[in-house]
């Protein structure tokens with residue numbers, strides 16, 4: 001096994017941040033349409049489409065979270081013309097790994113045959129932005145040649161399929177990016193409001209004979225309206241803050257890459273950020289639903305492969321979710 005600490009200490013490069021050199025993604029094969037949900041839920045395609053914009057989602061059948069993560073990682077490595085032995089760290093944002101331990105990142109490491117430190121980060125739907133900022137800190141410390149970031153979720157494993165107010169919203173998928181030292185990451189803005197009343201996914205209590213409290217189902221519990229209010233008030237604020245910190249204006253933004261939870265939330269942010277054309281708010285939630293920490297890297301890969309980003313474009317990624325958390329970051333393409 002390679003001694004990674006030694007490599008970190010002996011390097012001379014101390015770059016400020018990173019740039020993205022490749023992206024990848026993967027979704028499970030099975031597509032579940034809104035109509036498919038009406039077979040066992042009291043809902044309709046029309047209700048789901050008008051309230052959320054979601055038309056279908058991909059759902060795991062045989063695939064695990066780490067299966068999706070591995071495939072997305074392989075696609076990103078190929079896109080970045082990078083071999084596994086160049087990767088010095090693998091980080092994964094997820095709240096739905098198949099194990100509490102080992103991490104999804106560790107399972108990806110094994111599948112890819114990588115030899116580098118790995119860990120998962122848990123910040124729910126805001127996870128990808130926390131991950132980018134964590135990566136920036138590692139690059140600032142120096143010693144990293146390339147890093148693999150993954151957002152991967154099998155939300156279908158932790159959604160309550162009897163609760164129509166949450167079940168219709170989520171989907172499964174993974175997105176990944178390969179980073180190398182550079183100066184394209186321009187900064188971030190983060191807020192966490194500790195709260196388990198609006199969004200919570202209780203952990204399993206195991207089989208302790210001494211625990212006396214009521215055991216809650218280890219599935220998504222969400223107050224939709226409170227989440228909605230949190231999202232529409234926080235998204236524009238985080239964007240304003242990150243622009244201000246970087247000394248940039250709203251009109252400088254080329255693309256907004258928002259967390260894909262609800263088209264109405266994105267439209268509200270778009271109305272508020274009026275100097276960015278509405279069609280420069282990237283949207284693919286109609287195909288995937290809310291894939292939590294995977295939603296932003298899934299979008300990033302789709303837009304990248306479609307050749308929509310031009311060199312030098314200013315991207316703002318912005319998200320909200322459990323925590324309650326919200327965050328934005330700026331990236332030059």
Ligand SMILES: CC(C)(COP(=O)(O)OP(=O)(O)OC[C@H]1O[C@@H](n2cnc3c(N)ncnc32)[C@H](O)[C@@H]1OP(=O)(O)O)[C@@H](O)C(=O)NCCC(=O)NCCS
Nearest residue numbers: 043044047051125164165168224225227228261262320321
């Ligand atoms: C969940 C959400 C779509 C619900 O939309 P809403 O307009 O707030 O709807 P409400 O919760 O007020 O419910 C309105 C009615 O629709 C019903 N309803 C809820 N889910 C339904 C469904 N899937 N199908 C049909 N009816 C549904 C409710 O029971 C309620 O009926 P009632 O008026 O008879 O009581 C919306 O609140 C939302 O998107 N919130 C943010 C969620 C989010 O982004 N979560 C991810 C966090 S990262």
